[in-house]
Amino acid sequence: MRRKFIALFFILLLSSPFMAGCVKKEKDNSNENNTSTITWYTYQEGVSKAKSSGKPVLVDFYADRCDPCRMMDAYTYTNSKVIDEVNSNFVAVKVDVDTEQSIAYFYNIRLIPTVVYLDSQGNEVYRTIGYRDANQFIQDMNIALQRI
Numbered sequence: 001m002r003r004k005f006i007a008l009f010f011i012l013l014l015s016s017p018f019m020a021g022c023v024k025k026e027k028d029n030s031n032e033n034n035t036s037t038i039t040w041y042t043y044q045e046g047v048s049k050a051k052s053s054g055k056p057v058l059v060d061f062y063a064d065r066c067d068p069c070r071m072m073d074a075y076t077y078t079n080s081k082v083i084d085e086v087n088s089n090f091v092a093v094k095v096d097v098d099t100e101q102s103i104a105y106f107y108n109i110r111l112i113p114t115v116v117y118l119d120s121q122g123n124e125v126y127r128t129i130g131y132r133d134a135n136q137f138i139q140d141m142n143i144a145l146q147r148i
Helices: 002-020 043-053 067-076 080-089 101-106 134-146
Strands: 057-062 091-096 114-118 124-129
Touching: 043 057, 043 091, 057 067, 067 134, 080 134, 114 134, 124 134
Parallel strands: 057 091
Antiparallel strands: 057 114, 114 124
């Protein structure tokens, strides 16, 4: 009996990789038409571009060690509607709080992710703290644009 159990166990163990290939995975179509990405600038480039273009600035304060920040990169910033809205209405800036501490200190960043919205002259008009899904992020951008 024990030998049969062991033999069955090894047969199942060896066949499991083949069985896994038989499972049909559903395709995620949420970003199917997404062929572009957000155009990100450094802080200095972004502020300069905002002044010359008159566009407001969206500053994403993040860290590589931050799970919610990685989720925003993976889900929110890859959403086609978010990409279109950001690229159309803002100069997008990413600031790593671990390597650009002086900028994070200047904006009093205590938690990440934090998104700070600035007018084209660099004045803060709105900020959000924490993970935002695509719908929340679009609402936040609209609030920021209304305050400019």
